[in-house]
Amino acid sequence: MYFKRDTILFLNGKWLKATDAMGNLFSQTLHHGNGVYDGLRAYETGTGPQIFKAKEHFKRLHYSASTMSIQLDYTPEELTQIAYKLLQKNNLGNAYIRPLICKGRTTSSSDHPEVYLLMAAWQWERYLRNDLMRVMVSSYQKEAPDHIPADTKVCGNYTNSVLAAMEAKSKGFDDALLLDSNGHVTEGTGVNFFYEKDEVLYTPPSGRIVPGITRSTVMGYAREMGYQVVEKKFTPEDLIEADTAFFTGTSAEIAGIRSIGGHDFTIDWEDTVAYSLFLMYRQRVANNEFRDFTLV
Numbered sequence: 001m002y003f004k005r006d007t008i009l010f011l012n013g014k015w016l017k018a019t020d021a022m023g024n025l026f027s028q029t030l031h032h033g034n035g036v037y038d039g040l041r042a043y044e045t046g047t048g049p050q051i052f053k054a055k056e057h058f059k060r061l062h063y064s065a066s067t068m069s070i071q072l073d074y075t076p077e078e079l080t081q082i083a084y085k086l087l088q089k090n091n092l093g094n095a096y097i098r099p100l101i102c103k104g105r106t107t108s109s110s111d112h113p114e115v116y117l118l119m120a121a122w123q124w125e126r127y128l129r130n131d132l133m134r135v136m137v138s139s140y141q142k143e144a145p146d147h148i149p150a151d152t153k154v155c156g157n158y159t160n161s162v163l164a165a166m167e168a169k170s171k172g173f174d175d176a177l178l179l180d181s182n183g184h185v186t187e188g189t190g191v192n193f194f195y196e197k198d199e200v201l202y203t204p205p206s207g208r209i210v211p212g213i214t215r216s217t218v219m220g221y222a223r224e225m226g227y228q229v230v231e232k233k234f235t236p237e238d239l240i241e242a243d244t245a246f247f248t249g250t251s252a253e254i255a256g257i258r259s260i261g262g263h264d265f266t267i268d269w270e271d272t273v274a275y276s277l278f279l280m281y282r283q284r285v286a287n288n289e290f291r292d293f294t295l296v
């Protein structure tokens with residue numbers, strides 16, 4: 001799925017066949033989770049593939065690198081150019097793009113200066129299901145108070161997401177909602193969370209979540225359509241009264257939720273503000289009409 005025999009990737013300034021690329025088995029990323037990554041989507045348009053909000057994603061990659069004191073020598077503009085070239089070399093239109101910054105040799109001290117940039121692209125359908133999702137409240141917390149910040153895409157942060165996703169799957173759910181140490185809802189395992197009540201959207205404030213680019217896009221669309229969006233802290237109990245809920249993310253786009261912790265939402269998904277946003281997002285972003293909006 002990630003690569004085929006003729007897939008080309010970008011590694012440390014070189015274009016290589018994926019099958020010829022060599023990784024460092026002793027890298028600090030592999031042994032200690034000290035690497036950072038991001039995920040972008042390109043959409044096929046009449047004038048070739050367009051990457052959705054590339055500069056925002058690469059700025060976030062720089063932020064993630066800075067949280068681990070990793071020096072990234074490529075500017076967001078250079079990274080954007082590499083991403084477009086990557087699509088071209090692989091003849092990809094609709095694609096997912098994964099930049100990953102790895103640290104060199106393993107050592108628990110962070111002073112080893114070697115940094116690797118890998119960029120790969122592959123075809124990836126929407127990551128979450130098209131039908132409505134069943135979600136549980138995870139027993140894993142998003143963040144301990146003295147832990148690495150929750151708003152950065154550091155590889156090691158995602159071991160927690162992997163545990164939460166495995167727990168959810170083993171219990172028959174599609175994904176999980178993670179709480180912070182005060183019991184407030186933060187986000188899904190790799191997606192941001194919204195709920196809707198009386199045509200108002202609520203989402204956790206930034207700080208203890210990855211500041212999703214899809215999240216801010218959806219908030220902008222909702223406000224443009226005249227709906228109120230409120231960033232506030234809330235608990236799973238507050239969700240019992242909700243009309244509906246949904247996840248947002250580059251991989252998932254907008255994914256509607258049927259139930260949380262076995263409690264079903266009663267309003268039909270098609271009758272919600274969330275569904276109008278889902279349609280608008282699909283139309284503007286996925287159906288190539290986003291050229292008139294923010295592109296990179």
Ligand code: PMP
Nearest residue numbers: 190191192210212213214249250
């Ligand atoms: N939360 C987490 C933990 C994520 O990993 C992601 C994906 N980057 C998101 C939210 C959604 O962010 P975006 O909309 O920028 O993909």
